[in-house]
Amino acid sequence: MSLLAFSSDHAGFQLKRQLLEYARELGHDTFDCGTHDENPVDYPDFITPVCRAVREQEAVCGVLICGSGIGMCIGANRFQQIRAALCITTEMAKLARRHNNSNVLCLGSRLISDDENLAILKTFLETDFDAGRHTPRILKLESLGGPSSL
Amino acid sequence: MSLLAFSSDHAGFQLKRQLLEYARELGHDTFDCGTHDENPVDYPDFITPVCRAVREQEAVCGVLICGSGIGMCIGANRFQQIRAALCITTEMAKLARRHNNSNVLCLGSRLISDDENLAILKTFLETDFDAGRHTPRILKLESLGGPSSL
Numbered sequence: 319m320s321l322l323a324f325s326s327d328h329a330g331f332q333l334k335r336q337l338l339e340y341a342r343e344l345g346h347d348t349f350d351c352g353t354h355d356e357n358p359v360d361y362p363d364f365i366t367p368v369c370r371a372v373r374e375q376e377a378v379c380g381v382l383i384c385g386s387g388i389g390m391c392i393g394a395n396r397f398q399q400i401r402a403a404l405c406i407t408t409e410m411a412k413l414a415r416r417h418n419n420s421n422v423l424c425l426g427s428r429l430i431s432d433d434e435n436l437a438i439l440k441t442f443l444e445t446d447f448d449a450g451r452h453t454p455r456i457l458k459l460e461s462l463g464g465p466s467s468l
Numbered sequence: 469m470s471l472l473a474f475s476s477d478h479a480g481f482q483l484k485r486q487l488l489e490y491a492r493e494l495g496h497d498t499f500d501c502g503t504h505d506e507n508p509v510d511y512p513d514f515i516t517p518v519c520r521a522v523r524e525q526e527a528v529c530g531v532l533i534c535g536s537g538i539g540m541c542i543g544a545n546r547f548q549q550i551r552a553a554l555c556i557t558t559e560m561a562k563l564a565r566r567h568n569n570s571n572v573l574c575l576g577s578r579l580i581s582d583d584e585n586l587a588i589l590k591t592f593l594e595t596d597f598d599a600g601r602h603t604p605r606i607l608k609l610e611s612l613g614g615p616s617s618l
Contacts, residue, residue, distance in 0.1 A: 420542075456539075458510055
């Protein structure tokens with residue numbers, strides 16, 4: 319049993335409900351960091367609790383949902399040690415796990431069907447990191463973005 | 469005339485050559501930050517020069533290419549003021565510009581055809597930011613990821 323942390327904006331709220339139920343069917347514990355209805359909110363307000371849970375190893379991974387997934391992916395990758403991947407196919411979910419050891423899945427509720435998003439979550443959760451040549455690459459990601467790098 | 473900064477790893481090298489040529493056909497100046505052949509390299513080593521050029525307003529936008537685009541997107545979003553979007557459809561390119569004012573386009577050379585990637589670049593370059601309700605949201609992205617936020 320592993321804990322997954324979820325959040326979404328209003329555009330991702332309905333899909334989040336389905337993903338939470340599906341994750342529990344797959345045997346995971348879930349934690350819902352909001353939003354809790356379809357009233358308009360700003361997606362950046364829902365990124366930090368999920369990233370914090372993943373960084374502090376309270377959650378094995380995070381799932382962030384907005385209309386396109388793009389804004390969530392930008393914001394989550396602001397955090398060191400978070401490797402957030404926007405996936406709109408199961409192939410992308412496999413690559414995000416195998417090559418990037420991604421620990422936050424970003425989904426777009428308005429880009430593809432709900433069933434496709436559920437399949438992407440399942441693939442993401444079931445795919446392991448390949449390690450090997452990919453390990454030094456993901457370590458190098460942690461040297462980017464600090465005050466000295468620009 | 470506007471300057472676009474490009475980089476790729478080995479997996480994106482051939483696509484980068486095509487994108488550079490296409491961008492010049494569209495009337496843009498281009499700057500190639502490497503890699504310069506198909507010998508294996510680590511994609512994080514090619515992110516900083518493009519992000520620096522965009523942040524310092526030497527380039528109007530950046531284009532980063534690897535096999536999936538995922539690793540480039542993680543690394544580029546480590547940088548404050550960079551809003552990197554992985555796009556595998558023209559719809560995503562429109563949303564990245566309209567809603568997120570994205571200034572770095574990430575492409576996956578192994579996910580879709582070269583022609584699809586060229587069309588995504590064209591759409592990205594021709595689409596303006598909607599501003600309005602999206603402006604406070606992208607400003608909020610800049611408060612994420614600092615030492616005080618986790």
